[in-house]
Amino acid sequence: MADDNNQDQQEKDVSRRKFLRNSGIAVGGLAVGGVVGSLIPWGTTDNDRNQVKNQTANQKGKNYNHALMYLTKAEFQTVEAATERIFPKDDRGPGAKDLGVPYYIDHQLAGSYGFNARDYMEPPFYHGEKVQGYQGRLKRREIFRIGLRELDNQSQQKHKKKFKDLTDEQMDKMLQGFEGDKIKLSTVSPSGFFELLRSMTLEGLYSDPLYGGNINMDAWRMRNYPGDQMGYMDVIEKDFQKIEPSSLRDHM
Amino acid sequence: MAKKMPKTDVVIVGVGWGGGIIASELTKKGLQVVGLEKGEERHTEDYYMVHDELRYAVRKELMQDLSKETLTFRSNEKMRALPMRQYGSFLLGEGLGGAGVHWNGQAFRFLPYDFEIRSKTIDRYGKDKIPADMTIQDWGITYDELEPYFDQFEKMAGISGEENPLGGKRSDKYPTGPMKHSKQMDLFKKATENLKYHPYTIPSANLSENYTNPDGIARSACQYCSFCERFGCEYGAKADPVVTVIPVANKTGKFDLRTHSWVRRIVHKGGKATGVLYTDTTTGEEIEQPADIVVVTSYVFNNVKLLLNSKVGRPYDPATGNGVIGKNYAYQVIKGAATGFFKDQEFNNFAGAGALGMAIDDFNGDNFDHSDLNFIHGGYLALTQPGARPIENNPIPKGSPTWGADFKKNSLEYVNKTLSVGAMGASMPYKHHYLDLDPTYKDTFGDPLIRMTFDFEDQDSELAKFTASKASEILKEMGADQIDSMDELGPYDITTYQSTHNTGGVIMGADPDSSAVNNYSQMWDMDNVFVVGASAFAHNSGYNPTGTVGAMAYRASEGILKYNKNGGMLV
Ligand SMILES: Cc1cc2nc3c(=O)[nH]c(=O)nc-3n(C[C@H](O)[C@H](O)[C@H](O)COP(=O)(O)OP(=O)(O)OC[C@H]3O[C@@H](n4cnc5c(N)ncnc54)[C@H](O)[C@@H]3O)c2cc1C
Ligand code: SF4
Numbered sequence: 065m066a067d068d069n070n071q072d073q074q075e076k077d078v079s080r081r082k083f084l085r086n087s088g089i090a091v092g093g094l095a096v097g098g099v100v101g102s103l104i105p106w107g108t109t110d111n112d113r114n115q116v117k118n119q120t121a122n123q124k125g126k127n128y129n130h131a132l133m134y135l136t137k138a139e140f141q142t143v144e145a146a147t148e149r150i151f152p153k154d155d156r157g158p159g160a161k162d163l164g165v166p167y168y169i170d171h172q173l174a175g176s177y178g179f180n181a182r183d184y185m186e187p188p189f190y191h192g193e194k195v196q197g198y199q200g201r202l203k204r205r206e207i208f209r210i211g212l213r214e215l216d217n218q219s220q221q222k223h224k225k226k227f228k229d230l231t232d233e234q235m236d237k238m239l240q241g242f243e244g245d246k247i248k249l250s251t252v253s254p255s256g257f258f259e260l261l262r263s264m265t266l267e268g269l270y271s272d273p274l275y276g277g278n279i280n281m282d283a284w285r286m287r288n289y290p291g292d293q294m295g296y297m298d299v300i301e302k303d304f305q306k307i308e309p310s311s312l313r314d315h316m
Numbered sequence: 317m318a319k320k321m322p323k324t325d326v327v328i329v330g331v332g333w334g335g336g337i338i339a340s341e342l343t344k345k346g347l348q349v350v351g352l353e354k355g356e357e358r359h360t361e362d363y364y365m366v367h368d369e370l371r372y373a374v375r376k377e378l379m380q381d382l383s384k385e386t387l388t389f390r391s392n393e394k395m396r397a398l399p400m401r402q403y404g405s406f407l408l409g410e411g412l413g414g415a416g417v418h419w420n421g422q423a424f425r426f427l428p429y430d431f432e433i434r435s436k437t438i439d440r441y442g443k444d445k446i447p448a449d450m451t452i453q454d455w456g457i458t459y460d461e462l463e464p465y466f467d468q469f470e471k472m473a474g475i476s477g478e479e480n481p482l483g484g485k486r487s488d489k490y491p492t493g494p495m496k497h498s499k500q501m502d503l504f505k506k507a508t509e510n511l512k513y514h515p516y517t518i519p520s521a522n523l524s525e526n527y528t529n530p531d532g533i534a535r536s537a538c539q540y541c542s543f544c545e546r547f548g549c550e551y552g553a554k555a556d557p558v559v560t561v562i563p564v565a566n567k568t569g570k571f572d573l574r575t576h577s578w579v580r581r582i583v584h585k586g587g588k589a590t591g592v593l594y595t596d597t598t599t600g601e602e603i604e605q606p607a608d609i610v611v612v613t614s615y616v617f618n619n620v621k622l623l624l625n626s627k628v629g630r631p632y633d634p635a636t637g638n639g640v641i642g643k644n645y646a647y648q649v650i651k652g653a654a655t656g657f658f659k660d661q662e663f664n665n666f667a668g669a670g671a672l673g674m675a676i677d678d679f680n681g682d683n684f685d686h687s688d689l690n691f692i693h694g695g696y697l698a699l700t701q702p703g704a705r706p707i708e709n710n711p712i713p714k715g716s717p718t719w720g721a722d723f724k725k726n727s728l729e730y731v732n733k734t735l736s737v738g739a740m741g742a743s744m745p746y747k748h749h750y751l752d753l754d755p756t757y758k759d760t761f762g763d764p765l766i767r768m769t770f771d772f773e774d775q776d777s778e779l780a781k782f783t784a785s786k787a788s789e790i791l792k793e794m795g796a797d798q799i800d801s802m803d804e805l806g807p808y809d810i811t812t813y814q815s816t817h818n819t820g821g822v823i824m825g826a827d828p829d830s831s832a833v834n835n836y837s838q839m840w841d842m843d844n845v846f847v848v849g850a851s852a853f854a855h856n857s858g859y860n861p862t863g864t865v866g867a868m869a870y871r872a873s874e875g876i877l878k879y880n881k882n883g884g885m886l887v
């Protein structure tokens with residue numbers, strides 16, 4: 065396994081050198097363009113290569129990234145159940161749960177996105193028109209937690225069970241109720257919560273695996289998305305090409 | 317008491333495309349220039365981890381931090397304006413290079429018709445063609461007058477392209493050849509030719525070949541890496557101010573660039589600006605920078621905000637139509653588009669470049685007869701290929717579920733079998749579309765935010781329906797098996813991305829009563845203040861704005877040099 069990866073790495077170094085030659089960028093006197101300098105940090109030195117090797121060895125064991133930063137274990141299970149309904153496992157490949165989407169969501173809620181760090185959150189708060197966008201005072205992590213609790217409350221009321229213990233059909237019905245604002249809540253907007261859940265599921269599926277989801281780039285592979293490549297100079301004029309994905313980690 | 321710096325010849329507010337061009341042109345001629353930029357410094361090395369859709373495209377890392385400054389929005393005067401708390405409709409640039417760092421690079425010239433829109437519309441269709449509250453006006457400059465500056469911008473940036481068969485006359489060809497053609501583009505080209513239209517490759521600031529510009533700046537060719545739009549280019553292949561004009565200004569030794577410098581007021585006395593007041597955002601210190609000439613290049617919204625907060629120029633009054641600062645805010649109508657699904661064809665939709673694509677101008681400007689149509693102007697129709705990123709591109713047929721098993725099946729099936737034809741629709745100004753200061757909400761330093769009053773009008777709906785039907789027709793000719801097209805434009809909504817092509821507010825014209833700046837971007841009301849950018853557009857054309865912003869910045873530089881010598885009104 066480790067050896068395989070090492071070979072991968074060597075192939076990448078070769079292809080980078082080839083890339084440099086082909087693109088004709090390494091010609092003299094190109095002072096301003098960025099690519100010449102950019103090649104140095106990309107795993108071309110022995111030092112960098114050793115670092116990559118060590119990281120690979122670490123990853124062979126447990127994935128220490130998969131632990132919770134914000135959600136409780138019970139909440140996490142609700143997220144697993146709900147995201148899997150949004151993107152279920154089927155014969156094309158894994159679903160949200162196996163792709164690590166719930167970890168992605170937990171980690172995002174724990175960080176600046178959960179705190180709306182780059183949003184304008186100054187008062188006064190007024191109820192606005194739909195075209196004016198979100199006008200609430202709650203932060204995403206708060207909306208998310210309240211939304212999860214409401215999911216459970218609603219399923220207790222209706223089915224005397226926790227959300228995660230419902231049948232697939234019951235879960236879908238419940239989520240549709242939130243999506244279409246068919247249930248009334250006094251806390252958060254049901255459709256607002258659903259939209260957050262849905263958009264974060266897509267993010268967790270398809271963002272670079274460095275964020276905790278898209279494990280092993282399998283979500284990219286499922287849709288023939290090549291991830292982070294140096295470029296598509298050789299591909300752009302051609303018919304459809306299937307390309308083995310690569311990630312930002314290969315840029316280290 | 318603000319700390320006072322030694323006086324300089326020129327101070328520039330905001331160092332994006334506008335500020336960068338002006339800095340390079342003036343310092344080359346020996347003027348001492350201070351550039352104040354509220355964001356951080358940037359280099360190409362910052363982009364080695366840039367192929368990250370989540371961080372840059374979804375979370376918008378390179379854009380303005382809205383927690384410190386945003387704007388407020390209402391559809392009309394009856395509504396309470398509320399802050400744009402999160403990004404949606406457009407993305408504001410911040411930091412060295414401004415939005416020029418994360419633009420796509422589609423670099424068009426506006427049409428001759430645009431600059432004389434009012435006269436030309438009346439000449440061809442009569443006065444009644446223009447609705448009573450539509451405030452279109454001529455720009456006080458013609459395409460022919462602006463042409464040399466377009467040429468200058470294109471040579472500086474190394475724009476790659478081929479002549480637009482329906483565009484204005486060119487004095488020279490593009491400095492570099494057109495971009496490579498993908499299968500999708502070939503399909504569009506063939507279909508539009510069959511329909512007797514006039515396709516051409518979109519002019520691109522993503523270099524098609526290695527290029528050295530007249531300033532001696534050498535850059536490498538685009539790698540079609542598909543992380544262009546909303547990202548910085550790690551190759552320096554995309555023309556942005558950081559790899560083109562700013563190094564030229566730096567080399568002269570005459571450019572004093574200060575980042576983390578947030579300009580809050582133009583200081584003036586007796587009808588002349590004496591400099592600007594800014595806050596060092598790292599220390600909170602207030603600093604005065606005296607200057608002979610003040611150049612405002614801080615994008616549409618801040619250009620208007622700064623003038624209004626500084627009490628420079630006459631604020632626009634929508635009730636009477638008098639005053640000019642804030643007048644004629646306009647936008648873009650890009651929802652008149654269609655999407656085609658191809659059963660048996662698969663494309664490399666993941667690959668691309670910010671400005672890769674083919675366009676036709678057969679339905680742009682006044683290139684077609686509007687006698688029987690309920691709108692004026694139009695837009696280019698195009699197939700563009702910036703590279704479809706997976707979080708934000710999950711095409712599914714209209715009406716099919718947006719989550720669950722069927723969503724998964726459809727989105728995986730269609731991802732590389734879907735092509736869209738879009739339109740860059742022009743936006744006309746109205747008496748009741750404008751920018752002013754918000755009475756309630758403030759930025760991080762306590763200054764009032766800018767307030768936008770804007771909605772789509774009948775003109776926009778008609779135009780969108782028209783371009784959507786043309787887009788469908790092209791997709792049909794391209795062989796799509798199923799076509800979904802926009803059928804109703806709906807109201808303007810600040811939550812969904814449309815384009816960062818905001819225009820107006822400090823418009824250019826020949827008459828001081830109805831415009832804020834003359835055709836050198838010099839303010840009628842304060843001759844040593846120049847306001848440069850798309851804020852000068854009296855309406856928005858059916859194109860992306862930056863080619864025209866660049867041309868105007870070159871012309872403004874020439875004007876500033878003249879003013880520096882002789883003073884007075886340049887026109
Ligand atoms: C994702 C995206 C894609 C785009 N693609 C295209 C395209 O393909 N073609 C096209 O023509 N256009 C495109 N644009 C638009 C293009 O980026 C702008 O037209 C262009 O950058 C405007 O240049 P500017 O110099 O006027 O403003 P900016 O580039 O926005 O620069 C303004 C600068 O002023 C600074 N500033 C603001 N306020 C202050 C203050 N108070 N004090 C100090 N500094 C301040 C900002 O930080 C910023 O750096 C795109 C924009 C975006 C966001
Ligand atoms: S597509 Fe080309 S111009 Fe754009 S970022 Fe990639 S290499 Fe640079």
